[in-house]
Amino acid sequence: MTGLAYWLPVVWACILGSAIMIYVILDGFDLGIGILFAVERDRLRRDVMVQTIAPVWDGNETWMVLGGAVLYGVFPGAYATLLPALYLPIVLMLLALIFRGVSFEFRILTRDGGRAALWDIGFMAGSGVAAFCQGCILAGVIQGVTVSNDGAFAGGPLDWLTPFSVLCGLSVVCGYTLLGATWLIWRTSGDLEIFVRKLAPALAACLFVAIVAVSFWTPMLHAPYLTRWTAWPNVLYVAPVPVLVVALGALFLMGLRRAHSRTPFLCVLGWFFLCLSGLAITVWPYAVPPTLTLWNVSSPPSSQLFQLVGTAVLLPIILIYSVYSYHVFRGKVTEADVHH
């Protein structure tokens, strides 16, 4: 394999990984806010919760479109194998995201009408189902997909549904809820902030248990996974990951106790970063575990290079104006911002 044919997929795997990470973090907190509707029934507070994400959720969801498009253009082999394999959870996730996205807009517009309650349910259920499906999809990739000799999907329609995928689905629901709760700690005040502050430790405990369970289960799925985490000297490089998870947990509790507004959110972001990095380390260099590597599924260098040039220019610009748009709507949102 020549230099370019080797390195381009590696660079692209890093870009795709970053895009997925950004998506999970950004859409994670706004899906979490939808899930939190289950425990917050007050209309005014729900309006405040929604107002914190109203100006930015379109942009958050765009990272998922980018993920799909990059997979399609750069790793078409993975796109064409994983998506049919995960057909049902993907379709269900898309339908849930539709429900949630429009419910979000419609509930603002029907605020005083009788249908508003219906759209609230759509927002809540759509968020929860989408989060669960994302966990299942992630698990479906990690636990592997049956492929034929020419690399096409050759398994059954329910291969993805295993105890492991259900665990991952629940973990993601729990993680997004915590992310949403800590986002609200940062971005709201008064009763709502106090409420989510009380909720956060229990959610964090659940997520911690889930992280531990997934961490011990994942290496058991395939032999190379286990070697990655236990073989010498790999263990030296990967050991900081679990240590940092625990350290962030401690920082999280401290931030919560000392009434920091941003620390809990940042700690949960750190957890997500470590977990996703850990999973990436586990499956590397497979794009479709346990058979197809990045290089097996990538598009020709001419495609990857052409796309890389644009990405190198555009992605930093996108990040700059995305940060700007968050900056415009910074600060705590109160009930006064929602109702005049």
Added chain:
Amino acid sequence: MLQSSHDLALLLARFQFAFTVGVHIVFPAFSIGLAAYLAVLEGLWLRTGRSVYLDLYRYWVKAFSVVFAMGVVSGLVMAYEFGTNWAPFSRKAGPITGVLLSYEVMTAFFLEAGFLGVMLFGMNKVGRGLHFAATCLVSVGTLISMTWILASNSWMQTPQGYAIDPATGSFMPADWLAIIFNPSFPFRLAHMGLAAFLSVAFAVGATGAWHMLRARRLRAPVTEPVKVMFSMAMWMAAIVAPVQMLVGDAHGLNTLKYQPVKIAAMEGDWVSEGRAPELLFGIPNMKTEHTDYAIGIPLVGSLILTHSIDGKVPGMKDFPRDQRPPSPVVFFSFRIMIALAVLMAGLGFWSLYMRWRKRLYESAALHRAAVAMAPAGFIALLCGWVTTEVGRQPWTVYGLLRTTDSVSPIVLSNIELSLTAFVIVYVLVFGSGLGILMRILSRAPEVGEHDASETPAGEILGGRAQSAAVRAVTDDGV
């Protein structure tokens, strides 16, 4: 007809894609036209200082937020449906179409989403100039988005600039400029762009007309914003509809050159001949290779397609049976589009005449016609897409990759399930969305329209909390 479950699965996969993309395309088209309209309104407001433009901006931006959200969520489906349902196609064409889609996301989707928040909620948070810039960027984003996706679609229609990998059969990009600027791209781009503007012009015009009819029924004066929106929409109809016909003609000639069998199917022509008639009606029969019950105008077929009465037009019999698109579908979708185009141009000219007679705001007949034609642009647009996409069959990448070889190995029961779910959810969600849109538009724009970020919901949707002055003139008390 259906030999196996593969054939049925293929048919359902095609139907699912057609349904989801058909619902989706309406929203981007709406966004393209409406974002441009909003940019023009805000620009006019900043330039002239006339508050009527700001009122209209604030009125239409509420509809825009609903339309845009529906476009985002229905578009998300498209980014994944290529892989779920058309895996072999994605595997082979992804190195080209996937890259173009990625460019669309990076140059357009992020731009739109990034500045939409400022556009919808930022009027009081950033300066006027910056807010106008945000509106323009959103509008530019919609246009860039259209450009990339049409480059990709047009490449599937008239592929060039590729090499085929002998080992895998994949399309390898060889010349990106040739891929993007493929022969049908400029025509499709111009045709679709104008279609989006025209669709929105008719939606805006119908809204204005509807409020004028209501004011007349209530014997109330017509407000300035209603007049201005109707007038602007009718200018668009009068100018853009005829231009669109010229562009459509050029697009048709391009198709004749590169996809003659598509033209033959659109025209229901079986035998290649000069001095061909133009069929107004007929039922093309793919089995007997004959168009039944044909009613045609002599010579006009050759005249339209070749701009000469002796010109030779293609016939489907020139092509093997397994390379012909289903003529009955495209024959009718094409005719519906043309009929609507004629009606739209007719309404435009009628409005010019009424404008000249100074009765633009008085003619109830014109207003009723404008209301009736509210969906005309969108229906024509959908018929146009049916014509070009069904006309590309039996290929996904024209002449190179067959549709039957493009479909995913998904079991039939899964497609049945997903198709059913898509239909139910789409009808429910987008049906409700349309209902909400109509309720937003059923409230007349006020003089001194509120900003979207400060309007209580009851007011956006009308009927509850309109200011007393406006209620006195516009509210029918229901």
